[in-house]
Amino acid sequence: xxxxxxxxxxxxxxxxxxxxxxxxxxxxxxxxxxxxxxxxxxxxxxxxxxxxxxxxxxxxxxxxxxxxxxxxxxxxxxxxxxxxxxxxxxxxxxxxxxxxxxxxxxxxxxxxxxxxxxxxxxxxxxxxxxxxxxxxxxxxxxxxxxxxxxxxxxxxxxxxxxxxxxxxxxxxxxxxxxxxxxxxxxxxxxxxxxxxxxxxxxxxxxxxxxxxxxxxxxxxxxxxxxxxxxxxxxxxxxxxxxxxxxxxxxxxxxxxxxxxxxxxxxxxxxxxxxxxxxxxxxxxxxxxxxxxxxxxxxxxxxxxxxxxxxxxxxxxxxxxxxxxxxxxxxxxxxxxxxxxxxxxxxxxxxxxxxxxxxxxxxxxxxxxxxxxxxxxxxxxx
Numbered sequence: 103x104x105x106x107x108x109x110x111x112x113x114x115x116x117x118x119x120x121x122x123x124x125x126x127x128x129x130x131x132x133x134x135x136x137x138x139x140x141x142x143x144x145x146x147x148x149x150x151x152x153x154x155x156x157x158x159x160x161x162x163x164x165x166x167x168x169x170x171x172x173x174x175x176x177x178x179x180x181x182x183x184x185x186x187x188x189x190x191x192x193x194x195x196x197x198x199x200x201x202x203x204x205x206x207x208x209x210x211x212x213x214x215x216x217x218x219x220x221x222x223x224x225x226x227x228x229x230x231x232x233x234x235x236x237x238x239x240x241x242x243x244x245x246x247x248x249x250x251x252x253x254x255x256x257x258x259x260x261x262x263x264x265x266x267x268x269x270x271x272x273x274x275x276x277x278x279x280x281x282x283x284x285x286x287x288x289x290x291x292x293x294x295x296x297x298x299x300x301x302x303x304x305x306x307x308x309x310x311x312x313x314x315x316x317x318x319x320x321x322x323x324x325x326x327x328x329x330x331x332x333x334x335x336x337x338x339x340x341x342x343x344x345x346x347x348x349x350x351x352x353x354x355x356x357x358x359x360x361x362x363x364x365x366x367x368x369x370x371x372x373x374x375x376x377x378x379x380x381x382x383x384x385x386x387x388x389x390x391x392x393x394x395x396x397x398x399x400x401x402x403x404x405x406x407x408x409x410x411x412x413x414x415x416x417x418x419x420x421x422x423x424x425x426x427x428x429x430x431x432x433x434x435x436x437x438x439x440x441x442x443x444x445x446x447x448x449x450x451x452x453x454x455x456x457x458x459x460x461x462x463x464x465x466x467x468x469x470x471x472x473x474x475x476x477x478x479x480x481x482x483x
Contacts, residue, residue, distance in 0.1 A: 133472045134415060136367055136424025138175030138209065139168055139456060143432040143449075145197055146188045152435040155461045164431050165197075167463055168456070169204040172471020176201045177209040177369065177426050179267065180249055182227035183216050185443035191249045198258040209262040209307070209369065209426070210253070212246060212293065214274055217442060221270040221311050224278070235277055235285065239292045242274070246296035250304070260304055264369065265293035268311040268339060270318065280325070287329040294332045309337030309369055314346025316354040323362055335423070336362065339370040342406060343392035352413045359421040368414055368425035372454040373406040374398040375466065380434030380459045383448020398453070404466040411470070427470055430456040 144152075144164060154164035165176070178197055181189045198208055213219040216227045230241050246265070253259055266273045269290075272280035278289040294306045308326065312318055323336070336358060340351050359366055374387050377398050389398065396402045396409075407427060414422035432438070432451050439447030452459070456467045 134411060134422070134424035136175050136426070137173050137470055137472050138177055138424065138426035139173055139430035139470070140177040140179075140211075140370065140426050140428045141165070141168075141197070141201075141431045142177070142179045142189055142211075143429055143438060145193050146186065147431060147433060147435045147438045150435050150437045152431075152433055152438065153461050154431065154433075154457055155463075157463055159460075159462060163200070163204075164457070165201050165204045165206060168430065168467065168471075169206055171463060171467040173206070173467070175207045175209060175261070175424070175426065177211055179211040179213055181213055181216055181442075182245060183229060185216070186445070188442065191252060194249065195252055195256055195258070198253055199256060202258040207261040208253070208258065209264065210250065210260040211264040211267055211309075211369070212249075213267045214242060214245070214293075219266070219273065220268040224269070224271065224273045224275045226274050226277075230274070235288075238274060238277055239288055242289050243292040243296040246293045247300060250297060250300040254300055259301055260297075262305050262307055262335065262367075263297045264307045264309050264337060265290050265297065265333070267309055269308065270310050270312065270322065280322075283325050283329045287326075287331045290331050290333075305334040306332070307335040307337040307367065307369065308333040309339070311339040311370075312345050313338040313340030313368065314350035314354055316350070316357055319354055319358050320361070323358065327362070334364070336364045336366045337369040338366060340368055340410065341370070341372060342396070342410075343373075343387055343389070348393075348409060348413065351410075352416070355413065355417050355422065359417045359419065363419075363421075365421045365423050366414070366417055367423040368410060370428040371407070371410050371425055372428045372451075373403045373466075374453045375400045375403040375458065375464055376453050378453065378459070380452045381436065381448045383439065383450055385453050386450040387454065400458075400465050403454075403464065404469045407466050408469050411472075425470075427456060427466075429454070430467075433457050433461065434459065 156162040178194050179189050215225050272278045272286045278286050280286045297306050377390050391397050396406045429451050433455050434452040437445050441447035
């Protein structure tokens with residue numbers, strides 16, 4: 103009976119996704135190797151009463167729901183000493199154990215901070231603020247090794263590792279700012295080498311934002327090559343309402359893959375399924391049509407994720423690995439806000455999750471999971 107219910111649940115989820123798509127055409131090519139979701143908010147959501155359901159409305163493990171929809175990777179960020187005690191080594195270990203039990207692979211995203219690191223801020227952890235540069239470099243190596251070795255010893259090794267998050271301007275400012283590329287290189291290579299000491303097979307990702315900005319990517323990775331920054335994969339953030347046109351995004355991925363010969367993965371993307379709010383905190387994206395032709399509806403979210411996936415699939419020489427939708431499980435749960443130091447802060451992202459306001463999976467989940475096979479193309483919605 104349980105197997106029958108599981109099959110029925112998947113059939114209902116697939117049927118919902120089919121109803122959401124305005125057009126579909128099969129084409130050549132394999133299913134994307136990476137069909138992922140960032141679930142960094144999951145542990146805190148659950149601790150504060152967050153609930154996730156399957157397509158039949160039954161309470162379920164969110165990771166199991168994602169896996170059954172066809173996803174095969176999760177992404178977890180790591181902070182050093184965050185104010186709320188989440189996104190730490192211990193929390194990552196716990197979620198990683200659950201994810202691996204569901205057959206999911208793991209991307210670990212080191213921010214090297216106590217809070218958010220992105221192009222506008224790369225703040226040192228408080229414990230590292232007074233370190234000399236040599237000791238700072240060692241701290242990067244030690245922290246990276248400590249987390250990854252604990253994962254390995256637990257039997258849940260990382261498959262991919264980001265050394266830094268959206269490091270357009272470097273990391274660990276001011277020391278690692280790319281105003282001094284030699285310092286940037288030394289810190290990134292310290293992280294890279296720590297990853298490889300734990301597991302030579304684990305791939306190191308260098309991650310920039312602004313996925314439609316080809317000038318940025320050429321400038322950054324030309325310097326990376328000149329300064330000997332070691333890495334295996336190029337990571338990209340692409341949010342279509344912030345980072346340029348889909349055409350510009352596609353042109354950048356194609357150029358970067360050809361120019362540097364490295365595999366590419368979109369480690370962050372997302373799109374809203376509604377303009378509504380679920381937690382009383384204004385959403386970051388509230389437009390009814392954040393990108394031309396793609397409305398903020400379940401249909402529009404599905405269509406946009408399918409389009410991003412198709413662009414990655416078309417990267418030359420098979421170098422497009424796949425994509426992660428960002429914070430798929432960050433639903434509207436009181437206390438699970440954006441600021442780890444302020445429990446009254448809200449979540450401005452719940453309208454871009456892969457679970458709706460009734461905690462059920464959205465059609466985009468099956469689309470991201472590749473339920474329709476290779477070559478899926480959804481038209482604008």
